[in-house]
Amino acid sequence: MNENNPLSPCGVYIHIPFCHSKCVYCDFYSLSSVGKKRELLDCLHKEIASRAGEWRDYRVATIYIGGGTPSLLGGEEICSLMECVRGCMNVSPDAEITIEANPDDVTSIKTRQWMDAGINRVSIGVQSFYDETLKKIGRRHTGKRAYEAIDIIRTSGIENVSVDIIYGIPERSDEHLIEDIHRAVTSGAKHISAYALTREEGTVMDKMIKRGTFPPLDEEMMESQYHIVCDELEKAGFTHYEVSNFALEGYRSIHNSAYWKRVPYIGIGPSAHSFCGDKRRWNVSSVGGYIKGMNDAAEYWEQESLTWRDVHNEIVMTSLRCVEGVDLDDIRERFGEEYVERIKSLSARYVDEGLVVLEKDRLCLTRRGVFLSDGIEADLFLTDDDSLNNKA
Numbered sequence: 377m378n379e380n381n382p383l384s385p386c387g388v389y390i391h392i393p394f395c396h397s398k399c400v401y402c403d404f405y406s407l408s409s410v411g412k413k414r415e416l417l418d419c420l421h422k423e424i425a426s427r428a429g430e431w432r433d434y435r436v437a438t439i440y441i442g443g444g445t446p447s448l449l450g451g452e453e454i455c456s457l458m459e460c461v462r463g464c465m466n467v468s469p470d471a472e473i474t475i476e477a478n479p480d481d482v483t484s485i486k487t488r489q490w491m492d493a494g495i496n497r498v499s500i501g502v503q504s505f506y507d508e509t510l511k512k513i514g515r516r517h518t519g520k521r522a523y524e525a526i527d528i529i530r531t532s533g534i535e536n537v538s539v540d541i542i543y544g545i546p547e548r549s550d551e552h553l554i555e556d557i558h559r560a561v562t563s564g565a566k567h568i569s570a571y572a573l574t575r576e577e578g579t580v581m582d583k584m585i586k587r588g589t590f591p592p593l594d595e596e597m598m599e600s601q602y603h604i605v606c607d608e609l610e611k612a613g614f615t616h617y618e619v620s621n622f623a624l625e626g627y628r629s630i631h632n633s634a635y636w637k638r639v640p641y642i643g644i645g646p647s648a649h650s651f652c653g654d655k656r657r658w659n660v661s662s663v664g665g666y667i668k669g670m671n672d673a674a675e676y677w678e679q680e681s682l683t684w685r686d687v688h689n690e691i692v693m694t695s696l697r698c699v700e701g702v703d704l705d706d707i708r709e710r711f712g713e714e715y716v717e718r719i720k721s722l723s724a725r726y727v728d729e730g731l732v733v734l735e736k737d738r739l740c741l742t743r744r745g746v747f748l749s750d751g752i753e754a755d756l757f758l759t760d761d762d763s764l765n766n767k768a
């Protein structure tokens with residue numbers, strides 16, 4: 377493939393639904409037993425081969441192996457998955473290929489195997505460098521191990537390392553958070569994802585909070601720690617380019633940015649989602665159900681066609697999350713002037729409150745607005761009762 381390749385870009389997401397154990401806050405689909413690993417891998421290969429034909433008019437610009445904990449797979453298993461993707465799809469020679477890793481799984485042998493597989497970016501789930509904080513949220517690694525793992529990855533030659541940090545953990549002081557950020561920065565990370573600890577229904581943490589064995593989350597502390605994260609990372613030269621993501625120049629996540637720009641992607645594996653412009657499809661969130669579906673040639677997925685309203689709302693939501701904001705010219709072109717006027721009038725009160733700014737036909741969240749983005753996005757969505765919805 378040459379650089380003049382006319383094919384449109386797409387992403388590939390592969391979900392590895394296994395973890396060593398369950399973190400107390402996590403509501404992602406994953407199992408802590410790897411008993412079905414072999415069968416699952418066979419089915420991932422089958423799914424890639426069986427669906428690649430639908431994607432023959434695309435060029436794979438990014439691949440993301442996520443989970444779960446994909447780093448618990450052997451290096452040769454990752455190589456074989458990547459060979460399968462390359463054999464079935466048009467993968468760009470310069471594709472960004474990311475693997476999510478748990479610090480405990482990182483060894484220099486494995487990292488070299490990842491490089492052989494073409495992996496050029498590692499997203500590592502550090503969350504904190506303090507052992508007591510890690511223990512509290514159910515992470516198995518230590519702070520020292522996290523630091524060593526980042527060093528192994530970088531020394532092996534993968535420079536593009538992203539570190540995940542969690543803020544808003546009850547009883548962790550601001551000083552500890554600042555130190556965590558400082559350690560992430562000095563570890564050489566080029567990209568940092570900072571997530572607010574969130575209470576999701578049905579998680580272990582949710583049950584512990586109900587039982588009184590985990591302190592309740594404190595919204596005020598969450599907001600003030602969010603500002604600490606922004607201040608510290610901006611001081612260190614990172615650009616806050618999406619609600620939870622910060623990058624040094626040239627190191628934004630291409631794969632995740634493509635989601636927010638509505639670039640099509642194919643999702644492989646249990647619970648993985650796919651998007652192709654006017655449809656979204658999702659695989660069953662069950663390893664057993666997925667394997668059965670693949671082996672019996674039965675349906676293991678559902679899909680929905682997006683309405684005009686869905687597309688409008690998705691554009692508002694994903695664009696507002698990014699530093700570039702909602703491009704009102706694009707809204708005008710796709711939907712018409714009345715939709716631009718509607719967004720301007722609904723956002724006027726947020727402009728007055730300093731939560732959004734309207735500049736050069738772009739509507740962007742301010743830093744305070746980013747923290748309240750869910751509510752602002754929801755107010756700008758087209759709803760059933762909206763008069764403009766009738767045009768949809």
Ligand code: SF4
Pocket residue numbers: 394395396397398399402403404406443444445478501
């Ligand atoms: S390692 Fe990640 S996916 Fe697995 S339980 Fe923890 S947070 Fe969830």
